[in-house]
Amino acid sequence: MAKNQQVPLESLFKDLDNFIQESEFKKAIKVCDKILSSQPDDADAFTCKVICLIKDSQFEQALALLDAPSTKLLSQNLPFERAYCYYSTKRYADALNVIKNVPRPKPSRILELEAQILYRLENFSQCITTYEDLMNQHKVDSAELKTNLLAAYCDDGKINEGITLIKNSKSDVQESFEVAFNGACVHIANRDYKSAETLLLLAKKVCTEENSDSEEVLHEELAPILVQLGYCYQMLGKNDDAMELYKEVLQSKSKSESTSTAVAANNSVVIKGSTDLFDSLKKLNKAEGVEQKLSSMQKKVIGYNKCLTYLHMNKPEEVRKQIEILKGASSSSSSSSQSSSWGGENEERLIIISAALLAREKKTEDAFKLLNEYKAKQDKNKSSLSTQLTLAQMYLEKNDLSKVLDSLQGVGQEYSHRPAIISSIVALQEKMGNVEGAVRTLNENVMWYENLLSKGSLNDTYEQSYSKVVKTTGDFHMKQKRFKEAAEMYERLVKKNRNDLIALPSLIVATTHYDPATAEKLSKRLPPLGDSKINTDSLENSAPPKQEKKEKVEEDKPKKDDKKGKEKAGDKQKGKGKEVQGENKDASVEKKKKKKKKRLPKNYNPNARPDPERWLPKHERAAYKNRKKKYGESSLGKGSQGVVPTSSAVSTANPLHHRQDQLKQSPKPSRTNHPTLERKRRERGNRLHFSVLKLIHCKSSTHKKKTKKPKKKKKKKKKVLCVDTTASVYRKST
Numbered sequence: 001m002a003k004n005q006q007v008p009l010e011s012l013f014k015d016l017d018n019f020i021q022e023s024e025f026k027k028a029i030k031v032c033d034k035i036l037s038s039q040p041d042d043a044d045a046f047t048c049k050v051i052c053l054i055k056d057s058q059f060e061q062a063l064a065l066l067d068a069p070s071t072k073l074l075s076q077n078l079p080f081e082r083a084y085c086y087y088s089t090k091r092y093a094d095a096l097n098v099i100k101n102v103p104r105p106k107p108s109r110i111l112e113l114e115a116q117i118l119y120r121l122e123n124f125s126q127c128i129t130t131y132e133d134l135m136n137q138h139k140v141d142s143a144e145l146k147t148n149l150l151a152a153y154c155d156d157g158k159i160n161e162g163i164t165l166i167k168n169s170k171s172d173v174q175e176s177f178e179v180a181f182n183g184a185c186v187h188i189a190n191r192d193y194k195s196a197e198t199l200l201l202l203a204k205k206v207c208t209e210e211n212s213d214s215e216e217v218l219h220e221e222l223a224p225i226l227v228q229l230g231y232c233y234q235m236l237g238k239n240d241d242a243m244e245l246y247k248e249v250l251q252s253k254s255k256s257e258s259t260s261t262a263v264a265a266n267n268s269v270v271i272k273g274s275t276d277l278f279d280s281l282k283k284l285n286k287a288e289g290v291e292q293k294l295s296s297m298q299k300k301v302i303g304y305n306k307c308l309t310y311l312h313m314n315k316p317e318e319v320r321k322q323i324e325i326l327k328g329a330s331s332s333s334s335s336s337s338q339s340s341s342w343g344g345e346n347e348e349r350l351i352i353i354s355a356a357l358l359a360r361e362k363k364t365e366d367a368f369k370l371l372n373e374y375k376a377k378q379d380k381n382k383s384s385l386s387t388q389l390t391l392a393q394m395y396l397e398k399n400d401l402s403k404v405l406d407s408l409q410g411v412g413q414e415y416s417h418r419p420a421i422i423s424s425i426v427a428l429q430e431k432m433g434n435v436e437g438a439v440r441t442l443n444e445n446v447m448w449y450e451n452l453l454s455k456g457s458l459n460d461t462y463e464q465s466y467s468k469v470v471k472t473t474g475d476f477h478m479k480q481k482r483f484k485e486a487a488e489m490y491e492r493l494v495k496k497n498r499n500d501l502i503a504l505p506s507l508i509v510a511t512t513h514y515d516p517a518t519a520e521k522l523s524k525r526l527p528p529l530g531d532s533k534i535n536t537d538s539l540e541n542s543a544p545p546k547q548e549k550k551e552k553v554e555e556d557k558p559k560k561d562d563k564k565g566k567e568k569a570g571d572k573q574k575g576k577g578k579e580v581q582g583e584n585k586d587a588s589v590e591k592k593k594k595k596k597k598k599r600l601p602k603n604y605n606p607n608a609r610p611d612p613e614r615w616l617p618k619h620e621r622a623a624y625k626n627r628k629k630k631y632g633e634s635s636l637g638k639g640s641q642g643v644v645p646t647s648s649a650v651s652t653a654n655p656l657h658h659r660q661d662q663l664k665q666s667p668k669p670s671r672t673n674h675p676t677l678e679r680k681r682r683e684r685g686n687r688l689h690f691s692v693l694k695l696i697h698c699k700s701s702t703h704k705k706k707t708k709k710p711k712k713k714k715k716k717k718k719k720v721l722c723v724d725t726t727a728s729v730y731r732k733s734t
Contacts, residue, residue: 012035020052025056041074050081054088066082079099096117099114112145135149143172162183162189163190166183197233207221227260233245234270250268262290263298265286307353356390371391385412401431422472425438425441439482445469470489474493474503487507487511
């Protein structure tokens with residue numbers, strides 16, 4: 001019986017080994033269940049089942065199996081698996097407690113997991129200590145460990161240690177895109193965006209080569225690199241390039257929302273600023289949906305931007321709600337090491353947003369009170385730059401220059417020697433008429449930088465600031481006509497760099513005012529102008545040229561349909577070409593404006609008085625009234641083209657309508673008082689009345705059917721216009 005039981009057990013373990021090697025973990029779990037059903041105390045089968053559950057991402061089932069009372073003895077030997085399940089389900093405190101109970105010396109894999117847990121808890125100092133122990137004591141020198149250590153250095157603010165590790169790991173930087181990416185993050189924390197850009201482009205190249213087989217994996221691995229590269233471009237002022245990279249990440253085909261998409265959405269909102277606010281709010285809400293994958297700092301930054309978006313949208317209640325949410329988030333995360341340093345900045349940002357909201361609601365005094373209360377809590381030597389600048393801006397809007405000056409002077413020693421702050425203070429003092437105070441401010445800052453220079457603690461940033469401050473001081477002295485003091489400042493720059501072509505000419509100009517001989521010696525140090533055919537002596541002795549005002553000659557523009565005009569324009573262009581060629585020969589000959597000949601009307605008499613109505617149309621002139629009486633008040637065809645005549649004009653122009661209107665007024669038709677018409681009327685009698693009635697009857701038919709055009713009458717019969725002749729024509733049509 002024992003042999004019969006051992007044979008299937010061996011085959012089950014063989015099947016289990018095959019399934020694990022083929023990564024078919026679900027089938028392997030079923031085989032483990034079969035083994036444990038016959039052998040419940042088999043430690044190997046139990047361990048294999050726990051690991052297969054972890055590999056299949058069934059962390060809760062693995063924890064349930066480890067915590068089961070029947071497997072209590074078996075699970076005591078699996079602290080790493082238990083801690084890893086807690087870590088994967090984001091229960092970092094429970095995972096850390098499990099690892100702390102492991103006796104020393106701890107294995108290297110336990111220490112690596114402990115460092116990862118400490119990083120997630122944002123306890124970066126202990127995380128760095130753990131990683132350094134792994135490198136020094138356990139001699140672990142993997143690219144993965146260096147990647148994680150660089151991330152810890154970056155988040156803990158240990159920039160110099162991170163740069164040193166990058167220099168000592170050049171081979172790993174060239175071979176692993178993760179190491180290159182985290183090295184770029186260290187340079188970004190050091191504000192060295194050019195070096196960060198170089199490493200990110202290298203990481204992109206290596207990542208593309210490693211993951212060229214799977215397009216989906218390539219998109220997921222490239223997303224953080226592209227977002228970080230976009231941030232570098234954004235900091236370098238290349239907003240268009242940054243926006244293209246952010247759009248590429250946001251429009252990617254990956255179904256899962258990641259940290260990269262949230263950061264890309266937030267950064268694109270920053271580029272847009274106060275434009276397209278509804279789309280910005282939509283992106284920020286989408287970014288908050290992946291808050292489980294974001295760090296506390298990233299969550300707060302997104303919250304601030306959302307708060308500012310509500311502020312631009314004039315939604316004060318939403319701003320207040322968001323401020324309360326941010327306050328709760330900062331208080332809940334106060335236990336971590338980073339949040340303690342972040343807490344002061346967090347509180348300051350909330351104070352500034354609240355003050356901006358009060359100022360927008362025209363509660364300026366409350367805003368000043370809030371900012372001054374926060375300012376009173378701060379150390380004078382470590383005063384906040386943002387709070388002081390906000391106060392200065394608000395006082396400047398009230399035109400209170402003295403308080404603006406006090407706010408700028410109270411920024412603290414860390415920021416008070418920056419060139420921008422110095423320039424603002426000097427400009428205000430000059431505006432207020434305190435020139436001596438401005439000179440004193442400039443000289444004090446020059447002495448402060450020279451003190452650092454003498455100690456040898458002047459880095460590259462301070463060297464650039466020193467040059468700017470000395471140049472600004474010299475320019476200010478020149479403006480105030482203090483030439484000796486200005487020359488002293490320019491001389492310091494020339495001693496530092498003999499080839500400074502900005503400071504040397506300024507020194508020569510300043511020295512010319514009090515020591516021309518020294519200025520002439522200094523001028524010999526200027527570089528030569530090069531080979532030039534210009535005679536400078538004759539140019540200096542010659543008189544300045546006279547500037548004569550030339551009259552503008554307006555050219556005749558040819559009409560669109562005028563062929564002659566086009567020909568003339570072509571001739572003029574040819575003539576212009578000839579003139580341009582002849583300008584060098586006869587430069588003194590001035591162009592004369594052509595005078596057009598006056599065109600006078602035919603039979604013009606200069607002694608006679610012109611007709612005052614010559615500009616009026618003929619039918620509006622006084623001489624045309626007699627013709628009106630002769631031919632009747634016909635207005636057909638008068639006025640501009642397209643004007644619709646009035647009802648009265650239509651009735652007088654058309655005899656049919658004219659007779660129709662007359663019949664509505666009286667039974668008898670009215671005729672023009674012409675002697676010939678009166679005679680014919682007496683001869684015809686009532687026949688005329690009948691013909692008019694006939695015409696009225698035919699009115700509808702003439703509008704519905706097309707009428708034949710009346711035949712042209714001979715010229716002899718056009719002497720007198722008569723209604724009967726028109727009536728007869730209409731009668732023929734019927």
